[in-house]
Amino acid sequence: xxxxxxxxxxxxxxxxxxxxxxxxxxxxxxxxxxxxxxxxxxxxxxxxxxxxxxxxxxxxxxxxxxxxxxxxxxxxxxxxxxxxxxxxxxxxxxxxxxxxxxxxxxxxxxxxxxxxxxxxxxxxxxxxxxxxxxxxxxxxxxxxxxxxxxxxxxxxxxxxxxxxxxxxxxxxxxxxxxxxxxxxxxxxxxxxxxxxxxxxxxxxxxxxxxxxxxxxxxxxxxxxxxxxxxxxxxxxxxxxxxxxxxxxxxxxxxxxxxxxxxxxxxxxxxxxxxxxxxxxxxxxxxxxxxxxxxxxxxxxxxxxxxxxxxxxxxxxxxxxxxxxxxxxxxxxxxxxxxxxxxxxxxxxxxxxxxxxxxxxxxxxxxxxxxxxxxxxxxxxxxxxx
Numbered sequence: 001x002x003x004x005x006x007x008x009x010x011x012x013x014x015x016x017x018x019x020x021x022x023x024x025x026x027x028x029x030x031x032x033x034x035x036x037x038x039x040x041x042x043x044x045x046x047x048x049x050x051x052x053x054x055x056x057x058x059x060x061x062x063x064x065x066x067x068x069x070x071x072x073x074x075x076x077x078x079x080x081x082x083x084x085x086x087x088x089x090x091x092x093x094x095x096x097x098x099x100x101x102x103x104x105x106x107x108x109x110x111x112x113x114x115x116x117x118x119x120x121x122x123x124x125x126x127x128x129x130x131x132x133x134x135x136x137x138x139x140x141x142x143x144x145x146x147x148x149x150x151x152x153x154x155x156x157x158x159x160x161x162x163x164x165x166x167x168x169x170x171x172x173x174x175x176x177x178x179x180x181x182x183x184x185x186x187x188x189x190x191x192x193x194x195x196x197x198x199x200x201x202x203x204x205x206x207x208x209x210x211x212x213x214x215x216x217x218x219x220x221x222x223x224x225x226x227x228x229x230x231x232x233x234x235x236x237x238x239x240x241x242x243x244x245x246x247x248x249x250x251x252x253x254x255x256x257x258x259x260x261x262x263x264x265x266x267x268x269x270x271x272x273x274x275x276x277x278x279x280x281x282x283x284x285x286x287x288x289x290x291x292x293x294x295x296x297x298x299x300x301x302x303x304x305x306x307x308x309x310x311x312x313x314x315x316x317x318x319x320x321x322x323x324x325x326x327x328x329x330x331x332x333x334x335x336x337x338x339x340x341x342x343x344x345x346x347x348x349x350x351x352x353x354x355x356x357x358x359x360x361x362x363x364x365x366x367x368x369x370x371x372x373x374x375x376x377x378x379x380x381x382x383x384x385x
Contacts, residue, residue, distance in 0.1 A: 042111040055080030059098035067262040069307030103128035149238040174237040201251020229315040261310030267300035290323040
Protein backbone atom coordinates (compact mmCIF):
# COMPACT_ATOMS: atom_id res chain seq x y z
CA UNK A 1 0.00 0.00 0.00
CA UNK A 2 1.28 3.48 -0.86
CA UNK A 3 -0.01 6.99 -0.37
CA UNK A 4 -3.44 8.12 -1.63
CA UNK A 5 -4.82 4.63 -1.13
CA UNK A 6 -2.82 3.22 -4.03
CA UNK A 7 -1.56 -0.35 -4.02
CA UNK A 8 0.69 -2.15 -6.51
CA UNK A 9 0.09 -5.78 -7.37
CA UNK A 10 2.39 -7.67 -9.74
CA UNK A 11 -0.46 -9.59 -11.33
CA UNK A 12 -2.42 -9.22 -14.53
CA UNK A 13 -6.14 -8.52 -14.68
CA UNK A 14 -8.62 -8.60 -17.52
CA UNK A 15 -10.82 -5.52 -17.26
CA UNK A 16 -13.00 -3.66 -19.76
CA UNK A 17 -11.39 -0.34 -20.61
CA UNK A 18 -13.61 2.72 -20.89
CA UNK A 19 -10.70 5.16 -21.07
CA UNK A 20 -7.21 3.99 -21.95
CA UNK A 21 -3.91 5.76 -22.41
CA UNK A 22 -1.71 3.52 -24.47
CA UNK A 23 2.04 3.88 -24.99
CA UNK A 24 3.95 1.50 -27.21
CA UNK A 25 7.69 1.94 -27.27
CA UNK A 26 10.23 0.22 -29.46
CA UNK A 27 13.98 0.36 -29.87
CA UNK A 28 16.46 -0.95 -32.39
CA UNK A 29 20.22 -1.11 -32.04
CA UNK A 30 22.97 -2.58 -34.18
CA UNK A 31 26.75 -2.37 -33.91
CA UNK A 32 28.10 0.93 -35.21
CA UNK A 33 26.33 2.93 -36.36
CA UNK A 34 23.52 2.74 -33.82
CA UNK A 35 19.89 3.52 -34.64
CA UNK A 36 16.59 3.81 -32.78
CA UNK A 37 17.08 4.93 -29.20
CA UNK A 38 20.76 5.75 -29.70
CA UNK A 39 20.21 9.49 -29.32
CA UNK A 40 22.57 12.24 -28.24
CA UNK A 41 22.15 11.88 -24.50
CA UNK A 42 25.62 11.16 -23.05
CA UNK A 43 29.28 11.46 -24.00
CA UNK A 44 32.71 10.13 -22.96
CA UNK A 45 35.84 12.10 -23.83
CA UNK A 46 39.42 12.36 -22.65
CA UNK A 47 43.10 12.03 -23.51
CA UNK A 48 45.35 8.98 -23.81
CA UNK A 49 48.97 9.46 -22.72
CA UNK A 50 52.12 7.37 -22.16
CA UNK A 51 53.97 7.05 -18.79
CA UNK A 52 55.89 10.29 -19.46
CA UNK A 53 52.70 12.23 -20.19
CA UNK A 54 53.15 12.33 -23.94
CA UNK A 55 50.19 11.92 -26.25
CA UNK A 56 49.42 8.49 -27.70
CA UNK A 57 48.07 9.01 -31.21
CA UNK A 58 46.05 6.40 -33.07
CA UNK A 59 45.02 4.46 -29.96
CA UNK A 60 41.77 2.54 -30.42
CA UNK A 61 39.12 3.51 -27.83
CA UNK A 62 36.00 1.37 -27.48
CA UNK A 63 32.97 1.85 -25.21
CA UNK A 64 30.79 -1.25 -24.94
CA UNK A 65 27.20 -1.25 -23.70
CA UNK A 66 27.46 -4.18 -21.30
CA UNK A 67 23.76 -5.04 -21.38
CA UNK A 68 23.57 -5.09 -25.20
CA UNK A 69 27.10 -5.81 -26.40
CA UNK A 70 26.89 -2.79 -28.73
CA UNK A 71 30.30 -1.22 -29.52
CA UNK A 72 31.12 2.48 -29.93
CA UNK A 73 34.65 2.90 -31.32
CA UNK A 74 36.94 5.83 -32.15
CA UNK A 75 40.67 6.59 -32.37
CA UNK A 76 42.77 9.27 -30.67
CA UNK A 77 44.06 12.22 -32.71
CA UNK A 78 47.63 13.54 -32.81
CA UNK A 79 47.16 15.14 -29.38
CA UNK A 80 45.88 11.86 -27.91
CA UNK A 81 42.34 13.17 -27.55
CA UNK A 82 39.19 11.15 -28.21
CA UNK A 83 35.43 11.73 -28.12
CA UNK A 84 32.62 9.15 -27.99
CA UNK A 85 29.37 11.14 -28.46
CA UNK A 86 25.72 10.09 -28.78
CA UNK A 87 25.85 7.32 -26.18
CA UNK A 88 22.63 5.87 -24.73
CA UNK A 89 22.36 5.78 -20.94
CA UNK A 90 23.34 2.66 -19.03
CA UNK A 91 26.41 0.65 -17.92
CA UNK A 92 29.57 0.65 -20.05
CA UNK A 93 33.00 -0.93 -20.35
CA UNK A 94 35.83 1.29 -21.71
CA UNK A 95 38.81 -0.29 -23.50
CA UNK A 96 41.92 1.40 -24.91
CA UNK A 97 44.47 -0.44 -27.12
CA UNK A 98 47.73 0.85 -28.59
CA UNK A 99 50.80 -0.87 -30.03
CA UNK A 100 53.60 -1.27 -27.46
CA UNK A 101 51.31 -0.68 -24.46
CA UNK A 102 49.29 -2.88 -22.15
CA UNK A 103 45.57 -2.92 -22.88
CA UNK A 104 43.54 -0.60 -20.64
CA UNK A 105 40.13 -1.79 -19.36
CA UNK A 106 37.77 0.21 -17.15
CA UNK A 107 34.48 -1.29 -15.94
CA UNK A 108 31.66 -0.06 -13.76
CA UNK A 109 30.91 3.05 -15.82
CA UNK A 110 27.25 4.09 -15.68
CA UNK A 111 26.18 6.97 -17.92
CA UNK A 112 23.15 9.07 -17.04
CA UNK A 113 21.11 11.26 -19.35
CA UNK A 114 22.86 14.43 -20.51
CA UNK A 115 26.21 13.71 -18.83
CA UNK A 116 29.59 14.47 -20.43
CA UNK A 117 32.34 12.46 -18.71
CA UNK A 118 36.06 13.03 -19.06
CA UNK A 119 38.20 9.90 -18.63
CA UNK A 120 41.94 10.40 -19.14
CA UNK A 121 43.90 7.19 -19.65
CA UNK A 122 47.58 6.74 -18.73
CA UNK A 123 48.89 3.77 -20.68
CA UNK A 124 51.63 1.48 -19.35
CA UNK A 125 54.40 0.04 -21.48
CA UNK A 126 54.03 -3.69 -22.03
CA UNK A 127 52.81 -6.38 -24.39
CA UNK A 128 49.32 -6.47 -25.85
CA UNK A 129 48.65 -9.69 -23.95
CA UNK A 130 48.73 -7.75 -20.66
CA UNK A 131 45.80 -5.70 -19.39
CA UNK A 132 45.48 -2.96 -16.80
CA UNK A 133 41.96 -3.16 -15.36
CA UNK A 134 40.30 -0.34 -13.44
CA UNK A 135 36.91 -0.60 -11.73
CA UNK A 136 34.94 2.64 -11.41
CA UNK A 137 33.02 2.84 -8.16
CA UNK A 138 32.70 6.59 -7.63
CA UNK A 139 29.97 8.68 -9.27
CA UNK A 140 30.93 10.18 -12.62
CA UNK A 141 31.38 13.96 -12.63
CA UNK A 142 30.20 16.34 -15.34
CA UNK A 143 33.26 18.31 -16.48
CA UNK A 144 32.16 20.22 -19.61
CA UNK A 145 28.68 21.69 -19.17
CA UNK A 146 28.10 24.76 -16.97
CA UNK A 147 24.41 24.13 -16.43
CA UNK A 148 22.84 22.79 -13.24
CA UNK A 149 21.13 19.42 -13.72
CA UNK A 150 19.43 16.80 -11.59
CA UNK A 151 18.71 13.26 -12.77
CA UNK A 152 15.49 11.56 -11.70
CA UNK A 153 16.59 7.95 -11.91
CA UNK A 154 14.57 4.78 -12.29
CA UNK A 155 14.50 4.06 -8.56
CA UNK A 156 12.84 7.37 -7.75
CA UNK A 157 10.45 7.04 -10.70
CA UNK A 158 9.29 3.66 -9.33
CA UNK A 159 9.19 4.56 -5.64
CA UNK A 160 7.86 8.12 -5.40
CA UNK A 161 4.06 8.58 -5.43
CA UNK A 162 2.51 10.15 -8.52
CA UNK A 163 -1.15 11.02 -8.69
CA UNK A 164 -2.51 9.17 -11.71
CA UNK A 165 1.03 7.89 -12.47
CA UNK A 166 1.91 11.18 -14.16
CA UNK A 167 5.72 11.27 -14.12
CA UNK A 168 5.79 15.01 -14.83
CA UNK A 169 5.04 15.53 -11.13
CA UNK A 170 8.54 14.26 -10.31
CA UNK A 171 9.98 17.40 -11.92
CA UNK A 172 8.85 19.19 -8.76
CA UNK A 173 11.41 17.33 -6.60
CA UNK A 174 14.15 19.22 -8.46
CA UNK A 175 15.45 22.37 -6.84
CA UNK A 176 13.42 25.56 -7.38
CA UNK A 177 10.68 23.79 -9.36
CA UNK A 178 7.03 24.62 -8.79
CA UNK A 179 3.74 24.73 -10.64
CA UNK A 180 3.71 27.80 -12.88
CA UNK A 181 0.94 30.29 -13.55
CA UNK A 182 -2.55 28.90 -13.81
CA UNK A 183 -3.17 30.22 -17.34
CA UNK A 184 -5.13 28.06 -19.74
CA UNK A 185 -2.91 25.47 -21.45
CA UNK A 186 -5.25 25.37 -24.42
CA UNK A 187 -8.42 23.50 -25.30
CA UNK A 188 -6.51 21.05 -27.52
CA UNK A 189 -3.73 20.32 -25.01
CA UNK A 190 -3.42 16.79 -23.61
CA UNK A 191 -5.03 16.36 -20.20
CA UNK A 192 -1.74 15.55 -18.43
CA UNK A 193 0.01 18.70 -19.69
CA UNK A 194 0.84 21.22 -17.00
CA UNK A 195 2.84 24.40 -16.53
CA UNK A 196 5.93 23.83 -14.39
CA UNK A 197 8.25 26.71 -13.54
CA UNK A 198 11.92 25.82 -12.93
CA UNK A 199 14.42 28.22 -11.31
CA UNK A 200 12.09 31.20 -11.67
CA UNK A 201 11.30 30.61 -15.33
CA UNK A 202 7.85 30.95 -16.80
CA UNK A 203 5.42 28.06 -16.54
CA UNK A 204 5.55 27.61 -20.31
CA UNK A 205 9.31 28.24 -20.52
CA UNK A 206 10.42 24.64 -20.03
CA UNK A 207 11.52 22.51 -23.01
CA UNK A 208 10.82 18.77 -23.10
CA UNK A 209 12.77 16.11 -25.02
CA UNK A 210 11.80 12.46 -25.40
CA UNK A 211 14.62 10.17 -26.57
CA UNK A 212 16.31 13.17 -28.17
CA UNK A 213 13.22 14.46 -30.03
CA UNK A 214 11.13 17.51 -29.20
CA UNK A 215 8.28 16.60 -26.84
CA UNK A 216 6.88 20.11 -26.28
CA UNK A 217 3.29 20.97 -27.22
CA UNK A 218 3.64 23.70 -29.85
CA UNK A 219 0.41 25.57 -29.14
CA UNK A 220 0.89 26.27 -25.42
CA UNK A 221 4.60 25.37 -24.87
CA UNK A 222 3.87 22.76 -22.21
CA UNK A 223 4.73 19.08 -22.09
CA UNK A 224 3.36 16.44 -24.38
CA UNK A 225 2.53 13.15 -22.58
CA UNK A 226 5.33 11.28 -20.85
CA UNK A 227 5.38 7.48 -21.21
CA UNK A 228 3.97 5.75 -18.14
CA UNK A 229 6.52 5.18 -15.31
CA UNK A 230 7.23 1.49 -16.04
CA UNK A 231 8.39 2.45 -19.54
CA UNK A 232 10.68 5.28 -18.35
CA UNK A 233 14.39 4.78 -17.75
CA UNK A 234 15.24 8.21 -16.32
CA UNK A 235 15.08 11.93 -17.07
CA UNK A 236 17.08 15.01 -16.19
CA UNK A 237 16.03 18.56 -15.32
CA UNK A 238 18.67 21.01 -16.58
CA UNK A 239 18.69 24.76 -16.01
CA UNK A 240 20.97 27.78 -15.48
CA UNK A 241 23.24 28.44 -18.48
CA UNK A 242 21.75 25.57 -20.49
CA UNK A 243 23.74 24.52 -23.56
CA UNK A 244 22.85 26.21 -26.85
CA UNK A 245 21.60 22.89 -28.23
CA UNK A 246 18.68 23.31 -25.79
CA UNK A 247 18.00 26.91 -26.79
CA UNK A 248 14.29 26.68 -27.57
CA UNK A 249 13.08 27.62 -24.07
CA UNK A 250 14.82 29.79 -21.46
CA UNK A 251 13.55 28.21 -18.25
CA UNK A 252 14.85 24.64 -18.25
CA UNK A 253 15.15 21.46 -20.31
CA UNK A 254 13.60 18.15 -19.24
CA UNK A 255 15.35 15.32 -21.10
CA UNK A 256 13.39 12.04 -20.94
CA UNK A 257 14.77 8.61 -21.88
CA UNK A 258 12.65 5.47 -22.25
CA UNK A 259 13.76 1.94 -21.48
CA UNK A 260 15.10 -0.26 -24.25
CA UNK A 261 15.68 -3.91 -25.02
CA UNK A 262 18.83 -5.75 -23.91
CA UNK A 263 20.36 -9.20 -24.35
CA UNK A 264 18.51 -10.28 -21.20
CA UNK A 265 14.72 -10.55 -21.10
CA UNK A 266 13.11 -8.11 -18.68
CA UNK A 267 9.63 -6.84 -17.94
CA UNK A 268 6.82 -6.67 -15.41
CA UNK A 269 3.05 -6.69 -15.00
CA UNK A 270 1.30 -4.11 -12.85
CA UNK A 271 -2.10 -3.18 -11.52
CA UNK A 272 -2.56 0.03 -9.52
CA UNK A 273 -5.77 0.59 -7.60
CA UNK A 274 -7.03 3.84 -6.15
CA UNK A 275 -10.29 3.67 -4.25
CA UNK A 276 -11.90 6.29 -2.04
CA UNK A 277 -12.91 3.61 0.46
CA UNK A 278 -9.22 3.16 1.28
CA UNK A 279 -8.67 6.86 2.02
CA UNK A 280 -9.44 8.87 5.10
CA UNK A 281 -12.50 11.08 4.61
CA UNK A 282 -11.80 14.75 4.04
CA UNK A 283 -12.64 16.55 7.29
CA UNK A 284 -15.07 18.90 5.57
CA UNK A 285 -16.66 16.29 3.29
CA UNK A 286 -19.81 14.39 4.40
CA UNK A 287 -18.72 11.16 2.65
CA UNK A 288 -15.60 9.54 1.16
CA UNK A 289 -14.61 10.50 -2.36
CA UNK A 290 -16.05 8.17 -5.00
CA UNK A 291 -13.02 7.84 -7.29
CA UNK A 292 -12.20 4.27 -8.36
CA UNK A 293 -9.20 4.09 -10.67
CA UNK A 294 -7.53 1.00 -12.13
CA UNK A 295 -4.30 1.35 -14.10
CA UNK A 296 -2.97 -1.93 -15.42
CA UNK A 297 -0.61 -3.25 -18.06
CA UNK A 298 2.95 -4.38 -18.49
CA UNK A 299 6.27 -3.95 -20.27
CA UNK A 300 8.58 -6.42 -21.98
CA UNK A 301 12.03 -6.04 -23.51
CA UNK A 302 14.62 -8.41 -24.88
CA UNK A 303 16.72 -9.42 -27.85
CA UNK A 304 15.78 -10.44 -31.36
CA UNK A 305 19.38 -11.02 -32.47
CA UNK A 306 21.99 -11.10 -29.70
CA UNK A 307 24.23 -8.00 -29.60
CA UNK A 308 22.49 -6.62 -32.70
CA UNK A 309 18.73 -6.25 -32.60
CA UNK A 310 16.50 -5.53 -29.60
CA UNK A 311 12.90 -4.62 -28.81
CA UNK A 312 10.95 -3.01 -25.98
CA UNK A 313 7.20 -2.51 -25.72
CA UNK A 314 4.68 -1.49 -23.11
CA UNK A 315 0.96 -0.99 -22.52
CA UNK A 316 -1.03 0.79 -19.84
CA UNK A 317 -4.81 0.85 -19.64
CA UNK A 318 -6.69 3.26 -17.35
CA UNK A 319 -10.23 2.84 -16.08
CA UNK A 320 -11.82 5.64 -14.01
CA UNK A 321 -15.16 5.45 -12.24
CA UNK A 322 -16.71 8.14 -10.01
CA UNK A 323 -20.12 9.50 -9.11
CA UNK A 324 -21.22 12.42 -11.31
CA UNK A 325 -21.38 15.86 -9.68
CA UNK A 326 -24.72 16.79 -8.12
CA UNK A 327 -25.83 19.55 -10.47
CA UNK A 328 -29.29 20.83 -11.40
CA UNK A 329 -29.83 21.72 -15.05
CA UNK A 330 -32.94 23.47 -16.36
CA UNK A 331 -34.22 22.18 -19.67
CA UNK A 332 -36.58 24.57 -21.52
CA UNK A 333 -40.10 23.22 -21.96
CA UNK A 334 -42.39 23.99 -24.87
CA UNK A 335 -43.96 26.95 -23.06
CA UNK A 336 -40.62 28.67 -22.58
CA UNK A 337 -39.72 27.98 -26.22
CA UNK A 338 -42.91 29.94 -27.03
CA UNK A 339 -41.77 32.79 -24.79
CA UNK A 340 -43.96 31.89 -21.79
CA UNK A 341 -41.78 31.81 -18.64
CA UNK A 342 -44.62 32.24 -16.17
CA UNK A 343 -44.34 28.72 -14.74
CA UNK A 344 -40.50 28.68 -14.52
CA UNK A 345 -40.46 32.04 -12.69
CA UNK A 346 -43.31 31.25 -10.32
CA UNK A 347 -42.78 30.90 -6.57
CA UNK A 348 -43.27 27.14 -6.80
CA UNK A 349 -40.14 26.78 -8.97
CA UNK A 350 -37.88 28.98 -6.78
CA UNK A 351 -35.91 27.75 -3.78
CA UNK A 352 -36.54 31.08 -2.08
CA UNK A 353 -40.31 30.67 -2.46
CA UNK A 354 -40.55 34.06 -4.14
CA UNK A 355 -41.54 34.59 -7.78
CA UNK A 356 -39.23 36.29 -10.31
CA UNK A 357 -40.28 39.17 -12.56
CA UNK A 358 -38.63 39.28 -16.00
CA UNK A 359 -37.81 42.77 -17.29
CA UNK A 360 -36.99 44.18 -20.72
CA UNK A 361 -33.49 45.83 -20.67
CA UNK A 362 -34.19 47.42 -24.08
CA UNK A 363 -37.22 49.33 -22.76
CA UNK A 364 -35.78 50.64 -19.49
CA UNK A 365 -36.25 47.38 -17.60
CA UNK A 366 -39.99 47.50 -18.02
CA UNK A 367 -41.58 44.24 -16.79
CA UNK A 368 -42.81 41.69 -19.30
CA UNK A 369 -46.55 41.22 -18.78
CA UNK A 370 -47.18 37.78 -17.31
CA UNK A 371 -43.46 36.99 -17.74
CA UNK A 372 -44.12 36.34 -21.41
CA UNK A 373 -41.48 37.41 -23.93
CA UNK A 374 -42.65 37.94 -27.52
CA UNK A 375 -41.42 35.14 -29.77
CA UNK A 376 -40.08 37.75 -32.18
CA UNK A 377 -37.57 38.76 -29.49
CA UNK A 378 -36.18 35.21 -29.17
CA UNK A 379 -33.04 34.31 -31.10
CA UNK A 380 -34.01 31.82 -33.82
CA UNK A 381 -30.60 30.13 -33.66
CA UNK A 382 -30.96 29.58 -29.91
CA UNK A 383 -34.39 28.09 -30.44
CA UNK A 384 -33.00 25.51 -32.87
CA UNK A 385 -30.22 24.54 -30.45
